[in-house]
Amino acid sequence: KELKKLAREGYWATSRALRAQVYHQLIQQVTCRLVTPDALVYRDVASRLFGKPSVSSHPLPEFLEGCSMPTYCLNLEGVTALKKILICVGNLFPDITYSPILPSLVALLLHYSEDEAQCFENISRLIASNAPHTSYIDQSFLAHQASCMTFGDLANKHCPAAHKLIASTSENVFEVYREWLSWLFHDLPFSYAIRVFDVYLLEGQKVLYRIALALLKQYRLSVTSAELEGTDIKADLQAFMQNIAEHVTVDKLLERAFGIRLFSRKEIWLLQMANRKALMERGITMVQSRQSFHLAVDMQNFSSSIVTAQEMRIIWSWIPERFSLFPPLLLFSTSEDGCSLQRFYTCCEGYEPTVLLIKTTEGEVCGAFLSSDWSERKKSGATLGFFGTGECFVFTVRPETERYEWVFIKKPELAKAVPRSRQRSPSPSPASPLSSSPDSRNTSSNRLTVPTPQRKSRLSPFLAIRHFLLPSKTASMFMSGSREGIIIGGGGGQALSLDADLLWGHTEHCDTFDNPPLCQENFKVQLLEVWGFQ
Secondary structure, X not given: OHHHHHHHOOHHHXXXXXXXXXXXXXXXXXXXXXXXXXXXXXXXXXXXXXXXXXXXXXXXXXXXXXXXXXXXXXXXHHHHHHHHHHHHHHHHOOOOOOOOOHHHHHHHHHOOOOOHHHHHHHHHHHHOEOOOOOOOOOOOHHHHHHHHHHHHHHHHHHOHHHHHHHHHHOOOHHHHHOOHHHHHHHHOOHHHHHHHHHHHXXXXXXXXXXXXXXXXXXXXXXXXXXXXXXOOHHHHHHHHHHOHHHOOOHHHHHHHXXXXXXOOHXXXXXXXXXXXXXXXXXXXXXOOOOOXXXXXXXXXXXXXXXXXXXXHHHHHHHOOHHHHOOOEEEEEEHHHHOOOHHHHHHHHOOOOOEEEEEEEOOOOEEEEEEOOOHHHHHHHOOOOOOEOOOOOEEEEEEOOOEEEEOXXXXXXXXXXXXXXXXOOOOEEOOOOOOOOOOOOOOOOOOOEEOOOXXXXXXXXXXXXXXXXXXXXXXXXXXXXXXXXXXXXXXOXXXXXXXXXXXXXXXXXXXXXXXXXXXXXXXXXXXXXXXXXXX
């Protein structure tokens, strides 16, 4: 804690010798693979590869093809050393297939190393780190893309205003977020980048997410939607990062970054693993060095009776990155499948997640993103129980476009991470199911039911309730279904509830999403659609 405080406050920024000593000692304490090349190995390999100091005849490693080479004020000798270290890394770490961040990290470390051999040893330790649920350097295109998607997910949750701005001005939001590491270790000036490096060595990749989110928030404060009309937002962001000193000091930037409350390192790791799995399902492999096809979903051929393609693009921008890789697929529609709850379940079971869209007879449009398969409702047997994860959210489209997420996303400090020794917490049971009348609601006391354990082969889901010690069970009531109706959001009310005929519904404030009524409180359904992911 003391070291973190010193790093965050820039204690060793005043002395080059102190910073050099701290860097070396911190990196020597990183747990890494047993056989990690050190300074002696470097000297041996470098003399064998280069003989004389000239490196011009040696190409840079293949994994750096197309990557920029920031030199951070290094002189000619320093740039030569940088290239030699990168060539030796390519020689001794053949498994690295893509790592655009590596040249920047080596260049920064070189400023604070005794010689290039020490610099090589230290960067090797960061590459070979095997600490649980953390990483320093992505080493494949798959890992890099998963990190970019994870940043996109975090920006979606923690910078909604900036995310909305980017989504409304950019055809492909992911293309913008793919640059997030370049903002930190390419675009920021040296005096900012090195302070980022101070805290990164101590706290790992999670701290980079925080600082990039703080930069994104700062960018949103500095621009208006009108100014961005017809602008290349990627280039605009890059220019903003390069001129960051005009907007915020490095101390203020770090202070704001550490004011952003992210979920635990393990939770973020789970999200990265889930994103990685989705990319692999799209055909991206560990050994692939570049993207061979376009990942973005084309909305041109999208057709819904409830929302326009532009409205669906906004909803799509709210959805976790790993699902928005896949095009929408209409699973159920009352206009085609009739107003039957049983038919609703039949069409939707086997799909996870789903997007529910409702248009009322008054022309209002609202809905929900539901993270779990509706078949989960069967696991509680005769006892009704809520299921789903903290990725669920409810939203309105017309007359206003707004999203209401799990209350703990806005206030993660209210929910502590569950200690490893603790068993899973039970999940709450919903209030009594609805009858067909729109006004018949029952807020009976909640009973607790123990959820069925996960199959061992499945990755534990991101934001699963059992990962948190929640102060109140009513704030984690995501989705529930029975023969009498469906409920979305609970605790003190229900965000959305529909009867068995999918004809009448009710909406009110609930603790889980802390939402206002999503439309007129008692409403009649004109159209209902459920969308899955191909």
